[in-house]
Amino acid sequence: MKNIAVIGAGTMGNGIAHTFAQFGYKVSLIDTSQNNLDRGLATITKNLDRMVAKDKITEAQKKETLDNINTYTDLEKGAEYAGLVVEASTENEKIKLDLFRNLDKICPEDTILATNTSSIPITKIAAVTRRPEQVIGMHFMNPVPIMKLVEVIRGYNTSDETTNTILELSKNLKKTPTEVNDYPGFVANRILMPMINEAIETLYNNVAGVEEIDTVMKLGMAHPMGPLQLADFIGLDVCHSILEVMYEGFKKPKYAPCPLLVNMVRAGKLGVKSGEGFYDYSESRKAEKVSAQFTS
Structure with missing residues (x-):
């Protein structure tokens, strides 16, 4: 699972992309707007510059992080080879359900589909796919590169294998994952x-x-x-x-x-x-x- 697709280049999406890329994952950052992608990359660059100034990373690590990120306005091109998709689009139920229907068709059968939703039921999102056992909530906190918590939310059908994979992946990002169940607002x-x-x-x-x-x-x-x-x-x-x-x-x-x-x-x-x-x-x-x- 070295190829990660992140959907949405806004505040949460660019922070999630930054975090995965900083830890060596190849990231496809996807948004319908090239302007949003440009702004997202500019934000990532500015945040990395701050980290260099504070001696938290080197210039070489900054370059490596940026080199790990590719941008796409085409969902299919950006997500077709991903081992994990993290959806961080606007908090709109219809948009998210449509995205997951499309991702289910585009992505390989073993791809895990995660959502950074703040409140929309994981079970409801999973129900529009043919792989509900591989749909999970991965709720990062803002600002993503700094905040340690990841709420890992199990839908009704989310498998133990999927949950354990995301828990371990979160630890690889130096985060503290906390498993919660799928009720409105989570915890x-x-x-x-x-x-x-x-x-x-x-x-x-x-x-x-x-x-x-x-x-x-x-x-x-x-x-x-x-x-x-x-x-x-x-x-x-x-x-x-x-x-x-x-x-x-x-x-x-x-x-x-x-x-x-x-x-x-x-x-x-x-x-x-x-x-x-x-x-x-x-x-x-x-x-x-x-x-x-x-x-x-």
Whole structure:
């Protein structure tokens, strides 16, 4: 399994490609947009430059990592020889199901199909393939090259062989894999997203402001980043999608997205990716509180 295909050149996809390539795997980074691929490679290069500057890797290791990555806009050409595919496309159920249908036709019979989904059921994704025993969740944390955790999620039909292969592969990447079962939100997001949602509710109810809420959680609970700033970095649209999946899966009101979050997503205030969320990330400005226009 030295040939890895990574689908999606965004934040998670380029981080996953970077990590595999750094540990000697040949990576096919696939995206429908050449611009996305170019941006993804630029991000990988910038992150590698930081590692060189901090003496974590050498210039030769940087070059070797980049040489291990090839880019494709054609799914078939990029994935046809992969031993493992890691899908890291947008958190959209229809897109993921269509991708896995196509991958099932394109890839060799023994290829493992993994998804980096934050919340969409692995069993549901596996059901559209003819190899459900070889479909698994491989949920990396952001930023991928730095964060140690990989949630390894077994679908209903995922085999022991597939699970053990992915657990060992994760260890080869110097990660700490943690096996979990296939329920909405898995473990990380089942705990994290209600906390973020409650922080947004606290703002919505005018209990405290953005910086005040984040300061309480950073200084009082020893969180490295406040929940509202973290939501901005995850993407408010992603937070909204994960909460919707959990609300649909559990039918419990506590998972329903806060109306403030819903309105911000509708308004295109998605966090870092759009330049504004709970904080302002426009141009070179430091993150600042946005106005309370969405709390009324």
